[in-house]
Amino acid sequence: xxxxxxxxxxxxxxxxxxxxxxxxxxxxxxxxxxxxxxxxxxxxxxxxxxxxxxxxxxxxxxxxxxxxxxxxxxxxxxxxxxxxxxxxxxxxxxxxxxxxxxxxxxxxxxxxxxxxxxxxxxxxxxxxxxxxxxxxxxxxxxxxxxxxxxxxxxxxxxxxxxxxxxxxxxxxxxxxxxxxxxxxxxxxxxxxxxxxxxxxxxxxxxxxxxxxxxxxxxxxxxxxxxxxxxxxxxxxxxx
Ligand SMILES: [Zn+2]
Numbered sequence: 001x002x003x004x005x006x007x008x009x010x011x012x013x014x015x016x017x018x019x020x021x022x023x024x025x026x027x028x029x030x031x032x033x034x035x036x037x038x039x040x041x042x043x044x045x046x047x048x049x050x051x052x053x054x055x056x057x058x059x060x061x062x063x064x065x066x067x068x069x070x071x072x073x074x075x076x077x078x079x080x081x082x083x084x085x086x087x088x089x090x091x092x093x094x095x096x097x098x099x100x101x102x103x104x105x106x107x108x109x110x111x112x113x114x115x116x117x118x119x120x121x122x123x124x125x126x127x128x129x130x131x132x133x134x135x136x137x138x139x140x141x142x143x144x145x146x147x148x149x150x151x152x153x154x155x156x157x158x159x160x161x162x163x164x165x166x167x168x169x170x171x172x173x174x175x176x177x178x179x180x181x182x183x184x185x186x187x188x189x190x191x192x193x194x195x196x197x198x199x200x201x202x203x204x205x206x207x208x209x210x211x212x213x214x215x216x217x218x219x220x221x222x223x224x225x226x227x228x229x230x231x232x233x234x235x236x237x238x239x
Contacts, residue, residue, distance in 0.1 A: 006063035009056075018065060019112075026236060027064030027228075028113040029055040030104060032131060034073030034122035035090040038166040039199035043181040044088050046166065046174050047073070051121030053177040054152055057221055058117065062228050065113075072100060075124030077165060077199055085199050094130055101134040109138065109145055114235045115228070118149040123163045146235050148227070152216075155223040161216050165195075167202025169216065176213030184208070 008021055010028075033048025043049070052069040059066045071090075074097045078089040101118075108116050120131055128151060135149035153161045153169070161169045174182050187193060187206055195201045 007056075007059035008065060010065050010067045013065075021063065021065060022112045024238065025063030025065075026112050026114040027059075027062065027232075028108045028116045029059050029064055029066045030108070030116060030118045031055040031067070031069040032073070032101075032118060032120040032122070033069045033071050034076065034124075035071050036073065036076045036122065037078060037085045037088040037199055038170070039205075040186040041183050041198075041205065042166050042171060042174055043178070045071070046170055047121030049121075049177050049181075050152070050170065050173050051119050053173075054121075054217065054220060055117065055119045057217065058119075058224050058228075061221060061225055062232075064115075064117075070100070070104070072097065073122040073124060073127050074130070075127040076122075077124075080195075082196055083199065084196075094126060097127060098130050098134060101131055102137075105134060105138050105147055109142060114145050115231055116145075116147045117224075117228070118147055120149070120151050123151050123153070123165075144235065146231055148231065152220050155227065156216060156219050160219055162202065164200075164202030166198075166200050166205060168205050168208045168212070169202065171205035171208035172210070172212035173216060174213070175208055175210040176217060179210055 031051035033051045035044050038046045048069045048071050056066050072092050074092050074094045076089045076091045077083055077085050078091050120128055132149045135147040138147050153163050164170055193200045193204050
């Protein structure tokens with residue numbers, strides 16, 4: 001007998017396959033990424049790869065439907081005042097992000113989803129606040145459904161991971177998900193790594209390893225699962 005699937009990627013499933021999952025797990029994972037310059041050592045889609053990977057790993061544990069990553073963000077390094085990294089980013093306006101987020105959430109709420117996990121891989125400000133504000137709007141309006149908007153570092157202790165741009169945390173996660181896309185040897189071997197010169201905000205990425213990434217991921221999954229185990233009985237009646 002075929003094992004009953006508890007999760008699946010939305011764009012690769014037929015309606016009956018989606019419904020077979022949402023019948024028991026009406027949970028949508030919406031990974032929100034960015035196309036943003038991440039220094040010479042990381043790929044432009046780091047935030048998207050990270051958000052999609054973490055959302056998928058969480059869905060595998062908890063159940064639900066993973067939507068394609070939204071490659072659209074505002075407040076990128078390309079417009080950061082002290083930096084001169086104008087190339088290799090696609091930046092959208094804050095207004096568009098707010099609108100897009102509203103339209104995504106409204107359509108997911110109009111369908112069978114009771115819980116939406118909006119996981120943002122990009123932490124630029126106010127981009128991340130806009131996503132959280134829109135989530136709040138929906139949570140005020142609907143009492144029988146819930147949007148949980150978060151960044152991965154929101155639920156991981158600071159000594160393991162803090163908000164960063166292409167620093168040790170993001171690089172470790174990228175090494176876990178797609179090691180072939182990382183080239184730490186392109187960073188200088190000696191001297192300081194800075195935001196202005198290397199597009200790194202946070203701790204030196206040079207000692208990052210895939211194992212560190214896996215450790216961050218495991219703590220994230222543990223804590224996110226705990227939170228969802230509280231939300232699921234509140235919003236999903238057949239559980
Ligand atoms: Zn990033």
